[in-house]
Amino acid sequence: MSFQIRKAKILGLLEQAGGAVDVRQLAASLDLSDMTVRRDLNALAEQGLIIRTHGGAMLPGLADRPVSFAGKSAQQHEAKEQIARRAAAEIVDGDVIFMDCGSTVFALCPYIRQKRITVITNSLPVVAELMRSNVTLNLVGGEVDKERQAVHGLTAESHIARYRADKAFVGVDGVSVANGLSANGEKEATLTLALMRQAAHTYLLCDASKLGQDRYLQFAPLSVVEVLVTDPAAPDEVVQAFVDAGVRVIR
Known part of the structure; x- marks a missing residue:
């Protein structure tokens, strides 16, 4: 056939x-x-x-997700699944975690459904996926970006500032040792910064294709990240550069 x-x-x-x-x-x-x-x-x-x-x-x-989100979820699917499994192992019962609206972070959902944790997120797909699970949900309030299926804006930032989390799980469009974290637009960068500011520990979930890449907006130094979770395809020399810069790397 x-x-x-x-x-x-x-x-x-x-x-x-x-x-x-x-x-x-x-x-x-x-x-x-x-x-x-x-x-x-x-x-x-x-x-x-x-x-x-x-x-x-x-x-x-x-x-009920737009084609743009579905397309991003489909890209590098196997890598995202591997990253999500490893990242989920870092989450324990009792944790309060932030999850941003990226497709790699969304891939965490199947692996945390049975955990007794609290998730604070601006992602509508994350809320929909975890609605009937053991997870306690806190949806960030504010203006909805229909294409991204996420909440953004000043109200969202104010909401996030009221809470503290044990861990933030975020994604970026590019990350390099020299220039840190970068994004394709200000909207997502602003929310990512807000989440990281309120978390005790920041986990960056990033497939190998984004490592060593600098995008349109460089918005934070690498020092804000404690743990980088990537996939086995990441070249050893690239991974070692992040390790040498003081980042714990899981792959």
């Missing part, structure tokens, strides 16, 4: 199942191995046709 035929069948089964299925369901229905199904789902996610979830997939419309 060619990939194009499998693709059509997978999308058809997603529609029939109400928009969400797991790998085992697809493998049984299509008489394929789990490995083949996972590979096909990753390919469909890269095309923006589905959103990969923990153990399966969903149609973008099911989560």
